[in-house]
Amino acid sequence: MTDVAPVPEDLIAAATSVRERAYAPYSNFRVGAAMFCDDGRIFAGCNVENAAYPEGLCAEGGAISAMIAAGGRRIVEAVVCGGGAPCPPCGGCRQKLREFGVPAMKVHMVDPSGGVLLTRTLAELLPDSFGPDNLGVADVQA
């Protein structure tokens, strides 16, 4: 018995498989991310780099864009795969995740074979965060 809920296998598979389609010819660092939406759907994204380096897009942002475009709003769990070592979301992606995730939302960092390397909550990744509520707008965290 364990009190740790298993990470949904299809969420892990979505992140590891989309990573294979990453476009990362400059860094050669491929990332896949998958978001588990509160309506039960999974949305995935990979990093998409650009010859004009700052125009590159992170995997997490792509997955979030797919979710919003499909009408999703709340993320309940996420998986990020960047290779054999834990790939913590960058600062900008933490802020993007914070817009749509509850503080207890788990972010699992996995390896390409799906093994969980590290799990952090959104609150651990981005404490004392700035969000919609600071602007007087309804917040998923409320």
Ligand SMILES: O=c1ccn([C@H]2C[C@H](O)[C@@H](CO)O2)c(=O)[nH]1
């Ligand atoms: O959480 C992360 C960290 C990095 N990257 C991408 C950005 C860039 O394409 C490459 C190297 O930083 O990895 C992501 O997609 N997500």
